[in-house]
Structures are given as C-alpha cells and as structure tokens.
Amino acid sequence: MRLQEITSIIREYFFLALILVIVLGIIFFLGYFIVYRKLLKGKKRLSKKHLLFRGLFTGYVIMVIGVTFLNRDSYYPGGINLSFLSSYKEAWYSFSARNWQFVYLNIIMFVPFGILFPLLHSRFQKAVWTIGVAALFTLFIESIQLITGYGVFEVDDLFNNLLGAIIGYEIIMGFITIRKNRIKRSLVYFSPLMLVVILFGSMFTYYYLKEFGNLSITPNHRINMVNTTITIDDTQxxxxxxxxxxxxxxxxxxxxxxxFVTDFFKRMNIDATDMEVISYPDEGVYWIRDEISYNIWFQFLDGSYSYSDFSSFDEDKEPKDGDEATLEESLTNFGIQIPQDAVFQKVDTGAYEWKVDKKVIGNQLIDGSLTVDYFNDDTVKRINNQLITYDKVKDVQIKSEQEAYKEMLEGKFKYNAENNKIETLHIDKVEISYYLDSKGYYQPVYAFYSMVDGREFTIFIPGI
Structure with a gap:
C-alpha cells in the first residue's frame, strides 16, 4: 500500500469521525444545558481540557472502527491464527514492504489510544487501566472481525495493538513526568519505545548487511508430520x-x-510524455491514457512485467492464431528476443507461450516463461514476460539431499494444510531448482515433486 493510499484512508475516516464527533457534541451539550443544568439544576461545570481530550478520544475510536470494519468487505472466510509472531516471520522471510506495513500499522494504530486514554482522567494514568482497556478494545475488534467475516482473529494483531498502546502510554507518561522534573522516571517511561526502535533497527541492519536475501518459501510454522504416511520412489x-x-x-x-518502460513505449512509437506512474515499494504501474490506453505492471526485483493494449476490448478485435516465426517477429518491435531452445506451445486461440527451464549459457542462467496474446489486426496486445536472464554471482555450498529430506520430514516447509496436518506424502523425485530471494538473488533450493494428500505439490527446501 502506498503512502498516498494510507493518508487517503486516514483523511476519509478523519472527516467521518469529525462529523460524528460534532453531532455527538451537539447532543451532549443539549443534554448538559437543557436536561442537566435547567431541568435537574446541576451545578457541575465542564472542563474545557477534559472535553477536548474526550472529543479527541471519541474521534480516534470512530476512526479505528472505520478503518477496521468500514474500509473492508465481508469476504474473509473467517478463522483464527494463534501462531504467535507469524506476521513477523512472514514479513521477515518475504521482506516485502506490504507485509512490514501490516506489522507497523497495527502497532501505530493503537499508539493514540495509549496517549489519549490517560488524559481522560487522572486514574487512567495507572498502567493497568490503559493497558487493560486497550486489551479489551483490541480483543473486541478481533472478535467482531471473526464473527462478521471482516477479518481473521490473529494473536499477532492483539500483540501489535497492545504494543502500540503501551508505547503511546509510555510516551505521554514520559512527557508528564518531564513536566514534573522527574527526568530519571521519564527515561524509564521512554524505554519501551527505545527498545522497539533498537530491535527493529538491529533487525534491518542485519538484513542489509548480510550477503543474500530471505526466501518467502521459508515456513512460519512447522507442519505436523507425526502421523503422516510417507513414501518415496526408488531414488537414492x-x-x-x-x-x-x-x-x-x-x-x-x-x-x-x-x-525501461519509457523506452518500451518509444519502440512502439507511443508518446510517453504524459505517462502516469504509480509507484509501490516493490513494483510500478504505468499508464498511457489516450484514444488507446496502455498499461504495464513492472516488478523492480527481477524486471518481469505484464503489458496490456486495451484496444483488445474493441468490438472488432478478437484473438487470432499465428505461427511462431510471425509472433517472434512481432515481439522484436517490443525489444524482446526469444532465446534459442525455448519451448513454444499454443495455450488457446491467439494465446502462446515460450518456456525455458534453467538453461545455462556461460555465466548466465535463463529461466521462466513468456506468454502473448495475438489478435486479428496482426498485433500482440498482451505480454506477460517472466522470462529472466540471471547473472552468476559465485558458487556456494548447499546442504545435501539427505539434509533437505530430513527438514521436510520435520515439517519445515510451506504448505497450507487443513488442521496443519498431512495424511499422505509421496515423493516422485527431487532436484535442485532456484527461487528468487528478497534481494533479487536466484538461490538454489531443493524441489521435492510430490503428491500431498492426493494433490500434486512441489515442496521447496532452501539449499543454503
């Protein structure tokens, strides 16, 4: 999610919260002046400071409810994830900005709770009040998400929300104690925030200093293999x-x-002067909006991309068959050269694919596939180019097949198993394959081509 999208969501629900706070404020003041002061002859005066804090806290609660419920569709199947720190493991192994955002935003979302709640009343400045109510609030959110299908009940969300509330509480109490000239005490209050910053900073420093990236195929938890029936073909x-x-x-x-994208469009004589660029942390989306619209989704990590010419939706356009030579000639207009020995096949009418399976040429490895859609105006209107040429970096020693097999028997692989259990596992063969890591390195992995509970599945075990 881009920063602009996050700020847009915050802005949308900020205005919703503002309107509702104004409405609730009007109702409150009418009740105070008409019912309490005039009819009941009440004498208690309102504190402007407390009114301000209560208004802010009410608006904050409305915003949280808006973000956690109104900003989603009820399409989740529901479920419970009790695997503690699984969101951190997922973010670490994939090391994608999107997964880290989920962690950060769940923490940051409850920081205002920890700041505002102690300001509502002096008794709430005791940690047990703020942390206890924050725990009940996040438990309420997760439970309602589970019941309504607007989300999954996750232990990590409870932990991150509570961590955010603790950080917010410690920040406000730190400033309160500073005003009372209790500097040493304030440093104790600020210590949770400093500890979180140090831990995250150390983790990211370690990641950027280590030679290779992380593999998203690394599991967050082990599969239960205790009662699994395992068979293997005659493979030594x-x-x-x-x-x-x-x-x-x-x-x-x-x-x-x-x-790259600008040059891509120039080869096609398409004016890219007014090209719209939407940049995400891991990919870019490029639009040419004219009489004919064009679009490219580009992956920064490996240079793969998908291209669409939206004239394919015109009434007079339809897929058309073509021979391999004609298609390859059309692709030269896009600057695409098909490697020799690529396996060509027809997928559907007008839809074709070239595949290269880990072909080594000198110090390079070519791997992946390229698909195209050819139309009756003799042009290619869709391209999905996952055919990547990798450059050799160095030779590395990897674990043995037996060691990889042992890891597999221990359930150290990624698989969405019902109840986290596998009944039967049959291994057809094992070979060395490759998988792209989070830094763009093509790492060696062991691929166990298997039948898992009657379904074909390839189990990947990291080689390094």
Missing amino acids: LDENKRTVPIYKAPSYTKASANE
Whole structure:
C-alpha cells in the first residue's frame, strides 16, 4: 500500500469521525444545558481540557472502527491464527514492504489510544487501566472481525495493538513526568519505545548487511508430520553436500524501471510524455491514457512485467492464431528476443507461450516463461514476460539431499494444510531448482515433486 493510499484512508475516516464527533457534541451539550443544568439544576461545570481530550478520544475510536470494519468487505472466510509472531516471520522471510506495513500499522494504530486514554482522567494514568482497556478494545475488534467475516482473529494483531498502546502510554507518561522534573522516571517511561526502535533497527541492519536475501518459501510454522504416511520412489538421496552457482536477477530501481518502460513505449512509437506512474515499494504501474490506453505492471526485483493494449476490448478485435516465426517477429518491435531452445506451445486461440527451464549459457542462467496474446489486426496486445536472464554471482555450498529430506520430514516447509496436518506424502523425485530471494538473488533450493494428500505439490527446501 502506498503512502498516498494510507493518508487517503486516514483523511476519509478523519472527516467521518469529525462529523460524528460534532453531532455527538451537539447532543451532549443539549443534554448538559437543557436536561442537566435547567431541568435537574446541576451545578457541575465542564472542563474545557477534559472535553477536548474526550472529543479527541471519541474521534480516534470512530476512526479505528472505520478503518477496521468500514474500509473492508465481508469476504474473509473467517478463522483464527494463534501462531504467535507469524506476521513477523512472514514479513521477515518475504521482506516485502506490504507485509512490514501490516506489522507497523497495527502497532501505530493503537499508539493514540495509549496517549489519549490517560488524559481522560487522572486514574487512567495507572498502567493497568490503559493497558487493560486497550486489551479489551483490541480483543473486541478481533472478535467482531471473526464473527462478521471482516477479518481473521490473529494473536499477532492483539500483540501489535497492545504494543502500540503501551508505547503511546509510555510516551505521554514520559512527557508528564518531564513536566514534573522527574527526568530519571521519564527515561524509564521512554524505554519501551527505545527498545522497539533498537530491535527493529538491529533487525534491518542485519538484513542489509548480510550477503543474500530471505526466501518467502521459508515456513512460519512447522507442519505436523507425526502421523503422516510417507513414501518415496526408488531414488537414492545423496548424503554429500554440493557446490552450485547462485545468480542475480536484473533488479531495477524506480528510476531505471521508469526508463525501461519509457523506452518500451518509444519502440512502439507511443508518446510517453504524459505517462502516469504509480509507484509501490516493490513494483510500478504505468499508464498511457489516450484514444488507446496502455498499461504495464513492472516488478523492480527481477524486471518481469505484464503489458496490456486495451484496444483488445474493441468490438472488432478478437484473438487470432499465428505461427511462431510471425509472433517472434512481432515481439522484436517490443525489444524482446526469444532465446534459442525455448519451448513454444499454443495455450488457446491467439494465446502462446515460450518456456525455458534453467538453461545455462556461460555465466548466465535463463529461466521462466513468456506468454502473448495475438489478435486479428496482426498485433500482440498482451505480454506477460517472466522470462529472466540471471547473472552468476559465485558458487556456494548447499546442504545435501539427505539434509533437505530430513527438514521436510520435520515439517519445515510451506504448505497450507487443513488442521496443519498431512495424511499422505509421496515423493516422485527431487532436484535442485532456484527461487528468487528478497534481494533479487536466484538461490538454489531443493524441489521435492510430490503428491500431498492426493494433490500434486512441489515442496521447496532452501539449499543454503
């Protein structure tokens, strides 16, 4: 999610909260002046400071409810995730901005709670009040999400929300104690925030200093294999470690991706002067909106992309069959050269695919597929280019097949199993494959081609 999208959501529900606070304020004041002061002859005066804090807290609660419920559709199947810190593991192994956003936003969302709640009344400045009510509030949100289907009940959400409330509470209490000239006490209050900053800072520093990235195929939790029936074809698993190459994808920055897409459109004689660019942390979306609209989704990590020419939706346009030579000639207009020995096949009328399976040429590895849609005006209108040329970085030693097999038997692989259990596992064969890590390195992995509970599935075990 882009920063603009986050701020847009906040702005939308800020105005909703503001309107509702004004309405509730009008109702409150009418009740106070007409019912309490005039009819009941009440003498208690309102504190402007307390009214301000209560108004802010009410608006904050409305915003949280809006973000957690009104901003979603009820399409979740419901469920409970009791795997503690699984969101952190998912964010770490994929190391994608999107997954880290979920962690950060769940923490930040409850920081205002911790700041505002102690300001409602002096008794709430005791930690047990703020932390206790914050725990009940986040438990209420998660439970309602589960019941209504607007989300999944996750232990990590409870933890992150509560952590945010604690940070907010410690911040406000730190400033309160500073005003009372209790500097040492204030440092104690600020320590949770400093600890969180140090932990996250250390984690990110370690990540950026280590040589290779993380693999998203690494599991967040183990599969229960205790009662699994395991069979394997007549394959002798090697006990020796092996040395194999590791490769690097042609990763792009936002600037170099913009340059690539601009050149792509120039080859087609399309004016990219007014090109609309929507940049996400991991990808860019490019639009040319004219009489004919064009679109490219570009992945920064490996340079893969999908291209669409929206004239394909015109009434007089329809898919058309073409031969391989004609299609390859059309692709040269896009600057695309099909590697030799690529396997060509027809997928559907007008839809074709080229595949290359880990072909090594010198110090390069070509792997992946390219699909195109060809139309009756003799043009290619859709391209999905996942055919990547990787450059060799170095040779690395990887674990043996036996070691990888042992990890698999221990359930250390990623698989969405019902009740986290597998009944039957049959392994057809095992070979060394490759998987893109979070830094754009093409890492060696062991691929166990298997039948899991009667379904074909490839189990990946990291090689390094």
